[in-house]
Amino acid sequence: MIIKVFRSYLKRIFDGLFKKKANIKLGLYGSPNAGKSTLANRITKDWLGQEMSVVSNIPHETRDINLKEGVEIRKGGKKLTFNLVDTPGIATKIDYEDFLKFKLNSKEAKQRAKEATKGVIESIKWLDNMDCVLFVLDSTANPYSQINITLIGNLAARNIPVLIAANKTDLKKSNIKKIEAAFPQYKVIGISAERGDNIEELYDALFKVLK
Amino acid sequence: MLTLQYVPYHEIQDLSSIGRIRKLLNMVAKENKIVLLEGRLKREEEAELIKATMEEINHSFKGIELAVINPSTQGSVIFGKFRSNLFNMLLGDRQGFTIIGPASVVKNIKKDPDKLQLLLSENRRKRKR
Structure with a gap:
């Protein structure tokens, strides 16, 4: 496993030297229902005029990797092109009975759970392919969840740059300070992907991380 | 009956990454135990543990x-970093501990920097550290 990480690190250095900027992969990672797909839609709608993912309030709505190639953002005469990867939310447990609460029947719930487990595996596999990760956190939830700590630690171990998007700032319970305290070594941008609040600051931060 | 299994670090020290993950996951998924591991897995192994867990999920697990x-x-950023580096140098992955429990038994583990709560789904007992 250490060899695998070392290889991935070397590949990233090599790719960084010779790869065109257009091939940069920007991954959206986080727990289920953090708002990754809403943010993916916001970005592609802003810059491509179209949405890329299906959004719902049922956890694990995104169960496959969604890739949108050639997203180009422009700010102050500068241009940044990347491939945006919307990933299924990562969880340590998936119980089909949780989906029954959302009025899915037993067969649909079981199918969703099965697909969700595969989605989590794919998300983790794809970590190796990322050049940068936009880690999406629900700013109304406790940031000290083990999923957040494990994933962000894992990205650090792989030397993948991380920018934290503290989503859902439009909600009363939102607490960005708690997220900043939990991850003091990372830049945290508070946003509402749904309303587009502070999204310009997020784009500015992306230019800095992906330069 | 609920079993809490303590696993000293030396029991996993010489195992491969896959071996470590399998050993811990078997205790949790197959034997339905809560594992208290001395120290922690490597960062990459933690992600692999989640992946392996997803592969094990079935109607009972x-x-x-x-x-x-x-x-x-814990502590301030600067002092925390210094202390972290010192601990790493002296103890490696032995420092701290890891709790892994089956989701059917452990409903939730709430973690703040200074406390840990295990919420059990069987009898709703709550433990505080």
């Missing part, structure tokens, strides 16, 4: 609850 308690990450 719904996944895991996981928490890593690492005392060296």
Whole structure:
């Protein structure tokens, strides 16, 4: 496993030297229902005029990797092109009975759970392919969840740059300070992907991380 | 009956990454135990543990609850970093401890920097550290 990480690190250095900027992969990672797909839609709608993912309030709505190639953002005469990867939310447990609460029947719930487990595996596999990760956190939830700590630690171990998007700032319970305290070594941008609040600051931060 | 299995670090020290993950996951998924591991897995192994957990999920095993308690990450940023580096140098992955429980038994592990709560789904007992 250490060899695998070392290889991935070397590949990233090599790719960084010779790869065109257009091939940069920007991954959206986080727990289920953090708002990754809403943010993916916001970005592609802003810059491509179209949405890329299906959004719902049922956890694990995104169960496959969604890739949108050639997203180009422009700010102050500068241009940044990347491939945006919307990933299924990562969880340590998936119980089909949780989906029954959302009025899915037993067969649909079981199918969703099965697909969700595969989605989590794919998300983790794809970590190796990322050049940068936009880690999406629900700013109304406790940031000290083990999923957040494990994933962000894992990205650090792989030397993948991380920018934290503290989503859902439009909600009363939102607490960005708690997220900043939990991850003091990372830049945290508070946003509402749904309303587009502070999204310009997020784009500015992306230019800095992906330069 | 609920079993809490303590696993000293030396029991996993010489195992491969896959061996470590299998050993811990078997205790949780197959034997329905809560594992208290001395120290922690490597960062990459933690992600692999989640992946392996997803592969094990079936009608009776719904996944895991996981928490890593690492005392060296507490405190101020500068002092915390210094302490973390010192602990790493002296203890490596032995510092702190890891709790892994089956999701059917451990409903939730709430973690704040200074406390840990295990919420059990069987009898709703709550433990505080």
